[in-house]
Amino acid sequence: MIGRLRGILIEKIAPEILIECHGIGYEVTMPMTSIYSLPDINQEATIYTHFVVREDAQLLYGFANKVERKLFRLLIKVNGVGPKLALAILSGMSADQFVSCVVHDDLTTIVKIPGVGKKTAERLLIEMRDRLKDWQGDIHTPATDAAPLMPHSETSFANDxxxxxxxxxxxxxxxxxxxxxxxxxxxxxxxxxxxxxxxxxxxxx
Missing domain, CATH: 1.10.8.10 (Ubiquitin-associated (UBA) domain)
Incomplete structure (x- = not known):
């Protein structure tokens, strides 16, 4: 299991980065909030990772801290929630902001996350409530105050x-x-x- 990487940030093309550790380049997919917190290209970075092995691929997901990784691991245990949707949730709001939505039964905010329909949002609230009982963090942070995100550096749209x-x-x-x-x-x-x-x-x- 690959749990943490520390190395030089070679590329940062959201939602993926390339980080070189001892001559090996690791392609890592990250939520936008984590990418925004990374240093500039060619600077040293440390990320916490979750490694997924499938029949057709080996995937590495990265996070700015252990808290985000912990929530990601809880989210992918929810029925119908895969890594892609979990990353979308963590891109739209911080870990503590999502926990605040669960604690306050805020279906309206969660259903606005791309890819989250009403049934999925209801399932998230029900299944995550028990799993987040002992969560440590500021659960009173408003979900609408999500951190700004890192722009995509390669674009097929106008270069502005x-x-x-x-x-x-x-x-x-x-x-x-x-x-x-x-x-x-x-x-x-x-x-x-x-x-x-x-x-x-x-x-x-």
Whole structure:
């Protein structure tokens, strides 16, 4: 089991990074909130990992801290929730913000996460309630105050702040139409990609 990696950050193309450890490059998929907390390219980074072996692939998921990894491991135990959906949840809000939704039975916020329908959201609230009884953290943090996300550095859209923001939202699971509409709704002159992503997410979650 690969539990932690410390090395030089070679690439950062959300939602994946490439980190070199002792001459070996590891491709790691991470939630957007974790990617945002990473240092710049060619700097040393430490990430906590979860290794998944399937018949057709070996996948490595990374997190900025043990708390995010702990919640990820709890989420993928929920019936109907796989790694991709768990990453989308952790990209839309912090671990403690998700726990706050569960504690306060906030179905409305959870169902706005891309890929989470009403039935899945209800299942998450029911199954996660018991598993999170002993959770340590600030459960009173509002779910709408999620951290800004890291823009996608390779884009098929226009090479500007709007395009970067749209691509980052699409990588979270939103459709291109949803992302485009949200960005246009909140766009103001002078906003950076990070401003656009953060405010667009707030308008949708």
């Amino acid at each position: 702040h709007k395009g970067d923001a749209i691509n980052a939202l699409v990588s979270l699971g939103y459709t291109t139409a949803q992302a485009d509409k949200a960005v246009k709704l909140i766009y103001q002159q002078g906003m950076t990609s990070e401003d656009l992503i953060r405010d667009a997410l707030k308008s949708m979650i």
